Amino acid sequence: MLHVAEAARVSVATVSALINGTATVSPELSQRIEQAIRDIGYKRNAIARSLKMGTTRTIGLTVPHITNPFFTDVVSVIQQAFDRAGYAVMLCCTDEDLNTQDDQIRLLLDRMVDGLIVARVGDGAILKGIVDDAKVPVVLLDRICEGVDTDTVVLDNERAVFDAITYLIDLGHRRIGYITGTSDISPMHDRMTGYRGALEAAGLPVAEELVRSGNFHEIDGYNATMQLLSLHDRPSAIFSANNPMVIGTMKAIRDIGLSCPEDISVACFDDFPWSDVFQPQLTTVAQPVQAIGEQAANLLLDRLAGNRDAPPRKLVLKGRLMIRNSCRPLGAVVQSVSA
Amino acid sequence: MLHVAEAARVSVATVSALINGTATVSPELSQRIEQAIRDIGYKRNAIARSLKMGTTRTIGLTVPHITNPFFTDVVSVIQQAFDRAGYAVMLCCTDEDLNTQDDQIRLLLDRMVDGLIVARVGDGAILKGIVDDAKVPVVLLDRICEGVDTDTVVLDNERAVFDAITYLIDLGHRRIGYITGTSDISPMHDRMTGYRGALEAAGLPVAEELVRSGNFHEIDGYNATMQLLSLHDRPSAIFSANNPMVIGTMKAIRDIGLSCPEDISVACFDDFPWSDVFQPQLTTVAQPVQAIGEQAANLLLDRLAGNRDAPPRKLVLKGRLMIRNSCRPLGAVVQSVSA
DNA sequence: TGACATGATCGAAACGTTTAGATTAGCGTT
DNA sequence: AACGCTAATCTAAACGTTTCGATCATGTCA
Structure with a gap:
């Protein structure tokens, strides 16, 4: 950005103002700056921006195994949703291991992710601490976590x-x-x-x-x-x-x-x-993988949009029995006492 | 870190030296600092570190569709490999679309990923530019890209x-x-x-x-x-x-x-x-999904370890025909002229 | 014509690290 | 006692942004 400013003979503040549209800059300077940006091939450094702004536009997503088709689908849906919203997604696989999960959450937080979607967590100590300290919004997926009070989407x-x-x-x-x-x-x-x-x-x-x-x-x-x-x-x-x-x-x-x-x-x-x-x-x-993924993404995006104080929301979705032909009737059919 | 330094009555430089082991610090101060770190619950900010160091210990991975089981497996293997090496992985899905892919690569580069693994790329203009400018090492997966000369692992x-x-x-x-x-x-x-x-x-x-x-x-x-x-x-x-x-x-x-x-x-x-x-x-x-993922990860990790100048390496792996029962013999069996 | 609002631009501090180089203290030599 | 050496510590600049407040020119109104 410094180089751009020099080439366009303006201050870096003006360049920043133009790029972010945070202040009006005259057509004349605008043109000079845009030209300089093209000439130099300038790209804004998102890391420096994150440091200054305190936000990375990145979220962390942890699942046990991406090869489990349920999680494959959910990850896919979540990834798409955040992609549309201009967020990047850091993916971690915990292998159903609690320590691994804690390590990975720590890693993600060190990297200043703006939010976290955690699937299939056990009673991770780290997680509890994070949610309580309210550093970043957390959405729990597929699993209720004892004593952790945060947005959740689970199946019945x-x-x-x-x-x-x-x-x-x-x-x-x-x-x-x-x-x-x-x-x-x-x-x-x-x-x-x-x-x-x-x-x-x-x-x-x-x-x-x-x-x-x-x-x-x-x-x-x-x-x-x-x-x-x-x-x-x-x-x-x-x-x-x-x-x-x-x-x-x-x-x-x-x-x-x-x-x-x-x-x-x-x-x-x-x-x-x-x-x-x-x-x-x-x-x-x-x-309902599509719904699960979308709801989780929406809950988090809503928090990221600034709705921090709303009480934790719990979504419980319904599963659907897909009857095919792998179960055969056995003798006389007896009616069960169903609720 | 500033707070830690104050609490321990030392300079931030000393704290940094202790944390990174880049200089010897006396047992006395070490103890004071460690105590302060615990008291405050200090965690190093990886973003600030990245800005200063010019490295994020994060790589970008793009695939067309994570729900395609081939890519599911490859992503899983790559993710594990980088996890072991202490790298985070940003995952993007391109939906087989070239513009999407270019956008996502741009996004990843803005975020200063240290390297890139790109699967199933078309003739992306962005990609060609990146590899030529040699900003970050790139490994191509599953697909050869015309005119782009970089590490590649493909199937025959x-x-x-x-x-x-x-x-x-x-x-x-x-x-x-x-x-x-x-x-x-x-x-x-x-x-x-x-x-x-x-x-x-x-x-x-x-x-x-x-x-x-x-x-x-x-x-x-x-x-x-x-x-x-x-x-x-x-x-x-x-x-x-x-x-x-x-x-x-x-x-x-x-x-x-x-x-x-x-x-x-x-x-x-x-x-x-x-x-x-x-x-x-x-x-x-x-x-051989396991091998493909591991090789790709190794190629990139090798570059990240500093081996930047080695000429591009091309790995060609063999597929394996898994004969099961979905194909039936038709009439008289005729021997084909196989190479 | 003076006072004043408006609009455009800039200087400089701040975000939280790392690190080169300066400073200081302690110690052994001569 | 003066000197140099080493080890420990610190000061301050730098990374590339954003943004607050200051500056300055210009036009408007009484």
Whole structure:
């Protein structure tokens, strides 16, 4: 900018005024300055600007795994929304690890991000501190965090799983295997509650040997399914509370020589693009990814636009059961007692 | 930092020296400073540091669509690699649009990213300028860019498709539909060359009505497939040069009442996690995503580590044909003349 | 014609770091 | 006792912006 000012024989203040339109500058000088900018190929240094202004027009986004199709979609939507608003997005993957998440949030804050969208957080100490100190606005996604009071958008996980399990019960299934992630994060907890709730509502016992938990990855789903299928009284249906793990489930079913839905019915959480073109077409609980991403982005953009003092807003969205052909009716259909 | 210095009754220079270890500071002062840092909860401002140092420890990454599973995986790998190295990653999606890409690269450069990984670029004017002016190191991914001479990692697209088409020919297919993206970017061009090459090598004619191009999206694949299937002499196999488009292909086949592989064989570019658990299990050309991401990251990290003057390095990786059951043998198997 | 508002421009401080060079104190040599 | 050397610390400039307040010319009104 100094060079531009010199070339145009004006002060840097005038150049700044012209660029930002913060003051009127005469047509004559305007032209000289614009010419100089072109000649020199001047580009404003956003870092210096950020330092002075205290804002970076950058937000931080952390998710557990970008390869989980739910997060892939959400990241995509959020990225687009902020792109439109002129913000850059710094992306971090926490690998479901709390320490990693804290480190990354620290990294993002050091870099002075203007806001944060955090998906699937555990009870991160750092996060709690940030939100309490009200340094930058934070939006929580997909997960409620104990004692952290800030904008949040989550799914009604309990209801979604309740509906899915009830659907299986209505089909006549009585022994329904359930595969969950580690239950210390709220969606997993709530989904589990939905599972138990549906069984209880139908007057069915909750058999603990039918509930298996893993660490969100395909291999965990594989192992869990292997265990379920080798029970002497094996389940007639399996619900996987996590998308990557259901791949493991399908592989285990295949490897053990069974087939879906003939021998065993399968349903899972999170829809994916291929779900209705291949066989079996998986019955899934679809999250409204577009809405989730947009709402999260809007909440944060609203705060960034200056609406700092409004009380925390909690959005709870509904999942949708996508019924396809991976679950088969079992004997006589019994009506369950649904809420 | 000023507050810390005051609290510890030292100069800011001493604080800086301690934090960065750039000079020895006495145990006495060290302790006072560390105490002050804890008391105040001081965190170094990375923006001010960047301004002074001229480096942000941030890189820019642009891809066409993060929802394309190939890019999802590559982004994931790259993100991890830079995370390990202490770099932040700014992610942009170009939606296959050249102007968008130029805008985003400009945005990233304004923010003083230390380096750039650009995937699937067209002949972006901005990009050419950047690389030529040698401001920041750039690594090109998945795509060669005319006249831009910089580190690159690409797949041997021609060979990969050549092999896939040859496989179909070996199965007895003679009329093989081919669905491509817009052919102005090199992978699409090279894949097409592979297609034609395989047909020619087998002494088969290239029927232009069997080649359809779309704009990378599912709907384009759907439309293209509909056209191919309504030809009076329809193809016995379809190869889709892009992953999202093959979903459209499968849907079109289903909607028209045919089935794969019984009525029509299908293969495509880019593998995905579900490919071997559902029916039909798609035969695909798998790219070594892990290696591609890691190599790209390493090339850039190497430049960032100071190796600026080494001549541009071009890495060409091999695809792998994953043969599954979506392509069926057709009549007598004929040996093609393969290179 | 003097007072005054208006509009255009500029000088300089500030944002929070890093770092070169200056200063000071302590200590061993001669 | 004067000297130089080393180690520890500090002062101040710089990075590239934005912005407050000052300056100055010009036109308007009484």
